[in-house]
Amino acid sequence: MELEPNDKRIDDLNALMGEGFQRVHREMDGLNGRVSEGFQRVDREFVQVNERMTEGFKRVDEKFNRLDGDIRELRGDIKELRRETNLRFESVDARFDAMHRTMMRGFFAIGGITVTLFLALAGLQGF
Secondary structure, three states: OOOOHHHHHHHHHHHHHHHHHHHHHHHHHHHHHHHHHHHHHHHHHHHHHHHHHHHHHHHHHHHHHHHHHHHHHHHHHHHHHHHHHHHHHHHHHHHHHHHHHHHHHHHHHHHHHHHHHHHHHHHHHOO
């Protein structure tokens, strides 16, 4: 059977279409390869970013741990200073109490001496 002119043109068109689709497939395969390489590169960059972030978080954690230690140390220092301040105030209170007792004893001693002197003077004037 002889091909008619339309059949020949359809066969030629079919062959051209086949070549076109093959070219498109080759280009798509190349594009797929480039896209895969791009995604792999992005994945590697994400891994690097993740590693840097992990290192950064570790450094931040270390700084927070040091800061927590410093805060605990300061709290201990403040507690010790409060204790020392309270002891000093107690010491000052004790000194004031002792001074007050001494002054009251002196006051009563001077009062007793004064009364004795007045009575002695009064007794002298009566003779």
